[in-house]
Amino acid sequence: MSVQTTERVGLQNAQQLRTKTLPTWSPWAVAAAALVVSFVLVYLTSWGGAVLTGVVAAVLFVLFLGIAATVVEGSRSARNRMATTLIYGAFLLALAPLISVAWTLISKGTTRLDGNFFGTSMNNIGAFDEKGGAYHAIIGTLEQAGIATLITVPLGILGAIYIVEYGRGFLANAIRFFVDVMTGIPSIVSGLFILSFWVFTVTPLFNNGQARYSGFAAALSLSVLMLPTVVRSTEEMLRLVPSALREGAYALGVARWKTIVSIVLPTAGPGIVTGVMLAVARAAGETAPVLLVAGGLSSINFNVFSGNQSSLSLYVFEQAGVASEFAPGRAWTAALTLVVLVLVLTVAAKLLARRNKLAR
Amino acid sequence: MLFRGTATFAGSMVLIIIAAIAVFLVVKAIPAFQDDTENFFTFKEWFTDGDTPRFGIAATAFGTVLTAALALLIAVPVALGIALCLSHYAHRRVATTLSFIIDLLAAVPSVVFGLWGRDYFYEPVTNLSKWLHDTVGWLPIFGSEGPYGKSVLLGSIVLAIMILPIVTSLSREVFLQTPRENQEAALALGSTKWEMIRTAVIPYGKAGIIASVMLGLGRALGETIALALTLGSVFAINWDFLGPGGITIASNIANRFGEADEFGRSALIASGLVLFAITLVVNMAARAIVYRRREFVGSA
Known part of the structure; x- marks a missing residue:
C-alpha cells in the first residue's frame, strides 16, 4: 500500500515537473482560426481580396500561436515557436518566385519551340x-x-x-x-x-x-x-x-x-x-x-x-x-x-x- | 623554371587585369570629364549629344544605392531564414536537395529574371502598389498617384529575388560551421532551439553573415539587365517607390549604349568607372572581413 502511494506521489511530482505543452494539433487549430478571423476582417471591411486574406492570416497565425504558447507554455517556448514558424515561412516565401519563374518559362517559352525558331x-x-x-x-x-x-x-x-x-x-x-x-x-x-x-x-x-x-x-x-x-x-x-x-x-x-x-x-x-x-x-x-x-x-x-x-x-x-x-x-x-x-x-x-x- | 614562370605570370594576370580595368576606364573617361559642362558628380541628368554636353551621375548613383538597399532590406531577412532552415531545421536529405535548388536559382541568367519581372511579375506589383497607395498613401514613399508598374518597388523586389541565392548559400555555410560543442552546450543549459540559435549560432557567424550580405550588396549594385528591363528609367532623385521611376548606373549604361555616339559612350564609361570604384570598395571590405574571420577560425 505504501509503495503504491509513493508511486502515485512520484507520478504527480513528475507531472508537475514537466511543463505543459500545447497538443500537437494546436498549430492546425490556430491556422484555421487565423484564416477565419482574417477572412472576416478583410471581406467585412472590403479591404482587399484573396491575397490579402492569405497574408493577414499568416501574420495572425504567428500572433495567435505566440499568444497560445505564452499562455500554456510560457514566453520562451512562445518565442521558439514563432521563430520556427518565421523560418519555415521565409522558405515558403522564397519558393513562390522560383515556382512562378519556372512556370512562366515553361508555359510561355514553348510557344515558339519549333524547327523554324x-x-x-x-x-x-x-x-x-x-x-x-x-x-x-x-x-x-x-x-x-x-x-x-x-x-x-x-x-x-x-x-x-x-x-x-x-x-x-x-x-x-x-x-x-x-x-x-x-x-x-x-x-x-x-x-x-x-x-x-x-x-x-x-x-x-x-x-x-x-x-x-x-x-x-x-x-x-x-x-x-x-x-x-x-x-x-x-x-x-x-x-x-x-x-x-x-x-x-x-x-x-x-x-x-x-x-x-x-x-x-x-x-x-x-x-x-x-x-x-x-x-x-x-x-x-x-x-x-x-x-x-x-x-x-x-x-x-x-x-x-x-x-x-x-x-x-x-x-x-x-x-x-x-x-x-x-x-x-x-x-x-x-x-x-x-x-x-x-x-x-x-x-x-x-x-x-x-x-x-x-x-x- | 619555365613552368614556374608561366604559372607566376598566369597568377599575376588577375592583378594585371584589375589594374588594367582601372587604367583603361580612366583613360577612356577623361574626354567625357573634360567636355562635361556640368559637375559630373552633382548633376542629375544625362544629355551627351550636341555642343554642350551636360551630364552627371547624381540621379543614377542615388538610384543604384536606393534599389540595392531596398533589395537587401527585402532579401536579407528571408535569406537568413532560409539559411537557418537549411542548416538547422529541415531534415538533412531535404536540406541537401533544397540547397541544390537554391544553387540552380543562382545560375538562372539575369535577363530571364528581368523578362519575368517585366512581363509577368509586373501585374502583382501593380496591384500591390495600388493597395499600398490606398492604405498607407499618406507616407511620401507610397504617395504616387500612378501609373504603377515599372517602379523602384518592382526593380528592387526582382533584385531581391536575384541576390537571395548568394546570401542564402554563403550564410548557410557559415551557420553549418558553428562548432557542435557550442550548440550542445547551449541545449544542455536548457535553452530552446531558437535560444540556441540566438546565443550560439548567430554570434559565431556574425562576421560571415556581414560578409555574405556585403557580397550580396556588391552583386546588387552591379546588376544590369534585370534592372534595365524593370525600372522606369527616370532621371530624378526622390523617395517615390511606386510611380514610374528608378534608374541605376548599370541600367543607364545598358539602355543608352545602343544610341550613344563615341562621346556618349565615353560618358557611359565614366559612369562605369564610378560603379567599378563602388563595387571594388564593397567587395574588398567584404573579403577583408572574411579573411580576418578565417584567421580567427584557424587559431581557435
Whole structure:
C-alpha cells in the first residue's frame, strides 16, 4: 500500500515537473482560426481580396500561436515557436518566385519551340512577321562561350597552380585576395573594360583606325568574368590533393613541374572540370558584356573576329524591347533555351562533383 | 623554371587585369570629364549629344544605392531564414536537395529574371502598389498617384529575388560551421532551439553573415539587365517607390549604349568607372572581413 502511494506521489511530482505543452494539433487549430478571423476582417471591411486574406492570416497565425504558447507554455517556448514558424515561412516565401519563374518559362517559352525558331535568324523579319528564330544567337553564344573557355581554362589553372604550388609571401596573398575581389566585378564593368581596351584601343591599330565590335571581344569580356571562378575552384581542388602523392613523386626524383602536370592535375581533374563548367554556365547567361562589345546582329555571322554578333541572352533582351506581338513569344522561347542550356551545364557539373572522390 | 614562370605570370594576370580595368576606364573617361559642362558628380541628368554636353551621375548613383538597399532590406531577412532552415531545421536529405535548388536559382541568367519581372511579375506589383497607395498613401514613399508598374518597388523586389541565392548559400555555410560543442552546450543549459540559435549560432557567424550580405550588396549594385528591363528609367532623385521611376548606373549604361555616339559612350564609361570604384570598395571590405574571420577560425 505504501509503495503504491509513493508511486502515485512520484507520478504527480513528475507531472508537475514537466511543463505543459500545447497538443500537437494546436498549430492546425490556430491556422484555421487565423484564416477565419482574417477572412472576416478583410471581406467585412472590403479591404482587399484573396491575397490579402492569405497574408493577414499568416501574420495572425504567428500572433495567435505566440499568444497560445505564452499562455500554456510560457514566453520562451512562445518565442521558439514563432521563430520556427518565421523560418519555415521565409522558405515558403522564397519558393513562390522560383515556382512562378519556372512556370512562366515553361508555359510561355514553348510557344515558339519549333524547327523554324532553331533554324533561322532574324534577318528581314519585320514587326508583322510571325516567323524568325534564334539560330544566329545560338551560334553566337556557343562561339563566344567556347572561345572564352579556351582562353580562361589554361590561364585559370596555371594561376591556381601558382597560388597552391609555388606562391609564397606577399604576391601570392595579394593574388588570392584579388581573385576573390574580382569575383564581385559587375559584368557591365567587364564589358566596359573590354570596350575601352580591346574595341577602342587595340582593334583600331589593325583596322585603319576604326573601332571594331566583334564576338571575340565578347569572349574576352566573358573570360574576365570566368577567370576568378576558375582560379578559385581549381585552387580548392589542388589543395585537396594529398601531399603524400607529391612527396612520393619527389622521392622518386620526378621534377616539380612534372609532378604537377602528371600527378597533381590528373588527381584534381574531375573537380577542376566541375568548376570550369559552372563558370561557363554563368558566362553563357551574361547579357551586358555582349551588348557592349559585340553589339548584336539580326543575321548570321560565323566570324567571331569581324562584325557584330548576337547571343542568346542578348537576343532575349533585344526581343523584349521589340514592339511586335510575336516578339514576346520569341523572347520567352530563347529564355527557355538559355535556361535549359545553363541548367544542363550546372546539373552535369554538380553530378560530376558528387562522383568526385577527392571532395568526399 | 619555365613552368614556374608561366604559372607566376598566369597568377599575376588577375592583378594585371584589375589594374588594367582601372587604367583603361580612366583613360577612356577623361574626354567625357573634360567636355562635361556640368559637375559630373552633382548633376542629375544625362544629355551627351550636341555642343554642350551636360551630364552627371547624381540621379543614377542615388538610384543604384536606393534599389540595392531596398533589395537587401527585402532579401536579407528571408535569406537568413532560409539559411537557418537549411542548416538547422529541415531534415538533412531535404536540406541537401533544397540547397541544390537554391544553387540552380543562382545560375538562372539575369535577363530571364528581368523578362519575368517585366512581363509577368509586373501585374502583382501593380496591384500591390495600388493597395499600398490606398492604405498607407499618406507616407511620401507610397504617395504616387500612378501609373504603377515599372517602379523602384518592382526593380528592387526582382533584385531581391536575384541576390537571395548568394546570401542564402554563403550564410548557410557559415551557420553549418558553428562548432557542435557550442550548440550542445547551449541545449544542455536548457535553452530552446531558437535560444540556441540566438546565443550560439548567430554570434559565431556574425562576421560571415556581414560578409555574405556585403557580397550580396556588391552583386546588387552591379546588376544590369534585370534592372534595365524593370525600372522606369527616370532621371530624378526622390523617395517615390511606386510611380514610374528608378534608374541605376548599370541600367543607364545598358539602355543608352545602343544610341550613344563615341562621346556618349565615353560618358557611359565614366559612369562605369564610378560603379567599378563602388563595387571594388564593397567587395574588398567584404573579403577583408572574411579573411580576418578565417584567421580567427584557424587559431581557435
